[in-house]
Amino acid sequence: MEPIEVQLHETAKERYLNYAMSVITSRALPDVRDGMKPVQRRILYAMFANLRLTHDAKPRKSAAVVGEVMAKLHPHGDSSIYDAMVRMAQSFSLRYPLVDGHGNFGSIDGDNAAAMRYTEARLTPLASELLTEIRRNTVDFRPNYDSTMDEPIVLPAQVPNLLINGATGIAVGMATNIPPHNIAEVLDGLDILIQNRDAEISELVRTIQGPDFPTGGVLLESQDEIQKIYEEGSGSVTIQANWEIESEAGRRAIIIKSVPYTVNKSTLVEKIASHVIANKLPQIVDVRDESSDEIRVVLELKRGADAEAAMAYLFKHTPLQSRFHINLTCLVPTDNPQVPAPARLNLKEMLTHFLDFRLEVVTRRLQHDLAQLLRRIHILEGFEIVFNDLDAAIRIIRNSDGKADASRGLISYFGIDEEQADAVLETKLYRLAKIEIGAIMTELEEKRAEAARIQALLDDEGARWALIRQELADIRSAYADARRTQVSAEVKVLEYSEEMYIVNESAWVIVTREGWVKRQKSYSDLSAIRVRENDEVRWVMPGRTRETAMFFTSHGRVYTQRIADIISTTGYGDPIQGTFDFEDGERIVGVLTHDNRVVVKSFIEPEQTSLVDEPQEAEEVIQMVAITAKGQSLRFSIEGFLEPSTVKGRRYIRLGDKDGVVNVEMTDGTETVAIASRNGRGLMFPVTDISYFKNAAKGVKAMSLEKTDEILDFTLCRKHLDGLEVETNRGARVWIRATKSKFEPTSRGNKGKVIIHRGHLIRSHRAPVEIRTTEEEEVEVTE
Incomplete structure (x- = not known):
């Protein structure tokens, strides 16, 4: 055979489409x-x-x-x-x-x-x-896969199985996920459509209230939302487990009485237990699965604990509350009975297709029954003719030379056909008794009456619809049961607050120069805190586990984490990059815990926009000061950074090209800024000279720099002798302090004064930021 040349892309497309249609029509979709x-x-x-x-x-x-x-x-x-x-x-x-x-x-x-x-x-x-x-x-019917027998293309279903049992499947390029429904509601919906084919989905939804899952539960969607899903043929519903509070012998427990559809109960109980073991659910002290034929999961409550708070947590963090995505895609009949086509339907279309199919099945059934009756009537009419002259029939049979001769004689004498004659000849002799003859004649009358009834149904479509209604009503009375999944129930919306599930205890947040973070319940001395080789403790701040810690970085971003989520250990801790998405070269330049023992509020005077405006009150905020390597500075509030952030953090300053923040410190508005540049210049000025910005901004110039110079570091001087200690490239150390002789505070933005005439500065020397509190919770800051 000679090879045939084909276009590869066309052949691949054709065969893939054949495969896709095979999967869609012969495997995945109902x-x-x-x-x-x-x-x-x-x-x-x-x-x-x-x-x-x-x-x-x-x-x-x-x-x-x-x-x-x-x-x-x-x-x-x-x-x-x-x-x-x-x-x-x-x-x-x-x-x-x-x-x-x-x-x-x-x-x-x-x-x-x-x-x-x-x-x-x-x-x-x-x-x-x-x-x-x-x-x-x-x-x-159609031939099976090897053509040895026939199989039905579709079953003559008397019940709308697709809706009452649902279906799920993934085909090529499409999928289906149809939820189960209550049989009584679906049959009632069919009855509405039989009486009024123009009924709207809004009318159907009053009867078919929503999915009815075999595992029960509660649907949280409103009827309007469910109606929209049925109109569009797709959407999602939220299923929540049924639960109640049980009290016995002074102990209270939450009893979970159902699980959402498709949820594995054993895995669910394990997940709940894991949250309890991890102390993320302090309201629960024990979890037991006491299920038999009915679901019964017992969550034992701590004395005085809030059951609703526990359930709010479980609904958020476990499959006790799940989403079911509805997709009403299925195969619908086409002009070719062998090949249905996929389509996404709405609720009314699904019911209409079933009713059209039901009418077709009933019509074909009646036609089949009528054909069987007419055949039997035809035979019985032959008996009726022969019984009118039975003696002649017997004489013909006795005088015949066999069955074929007897058949020809009966046909000739009585005017019956061959089928009727064969039936007479096959009749046993006892059937010639008067009683049997009477029974045959009675059967003939009944069959004629039944045939007339069926023919009347076939002649009247309305009568057939009445028959379908009656059959559906009979099925409803035989199989209807109570709805298991609650809809339109008054479900109390449980408010979730993460703080409710954290044990509120005091801790120390410890951060090293290289960005390793941990929390400890206590420590005796800075030197006793364990750190990695060539690293050192840089920040130690108190806080409570329900509060947050903020990490300000050199790239102008702040990352906020709840203190309870910081690893509790006396070891090295965890690198901050393992929690947040740091960029290359990004490092921590400031740390603050949102704790009353740490933060200090100060007042920001509002800008007066017009002389006729009424004077506004000063705003009390927690302020931070940031200065960049290129000399830009700003004051900003931490108000927008208090809640936990994503791994990307939030921006607190807008940086120029190749610029970075050198330090971030908290201010009360009374300090003096001490700045040092790498080329050996120093400057001091009041912190209030730096402009305050409500949102992330580029800031204002803190110090004028030469092109080859940059800011080495800065600090806030809170006492007369406080200052910034820097080291020169020759190893000498110099203080930048507010003295009349050299670094008397001036104004922001100038070049400052010369610290050294030869060489340059290489680093600053600052003690770790350690905030210790007395028993009266007074704040003492040491740098």
């Missing part, structure tokens, strides 16, 4: 008519038609079912067939199970089902409602 995927449909059909495993039959080994399905209908692995069969037997997966499983079929704790050789199964009564009409020519 049909809107019977709510089944192919593997589910084949399992039920094999159990009903081949194995006769109806709800009143003796169950058989699951391996026999899997083998039958795999051999004749579903040419895939046995595990996929058995997994699908197991799910149809699980009462926590399907709202109305279709397989009656005997043995271990898994649990809500995530336990796997036993091997198929150990379990048995049969159909449930509801599954029979999907299959009983299949022998009455109600649906089309």
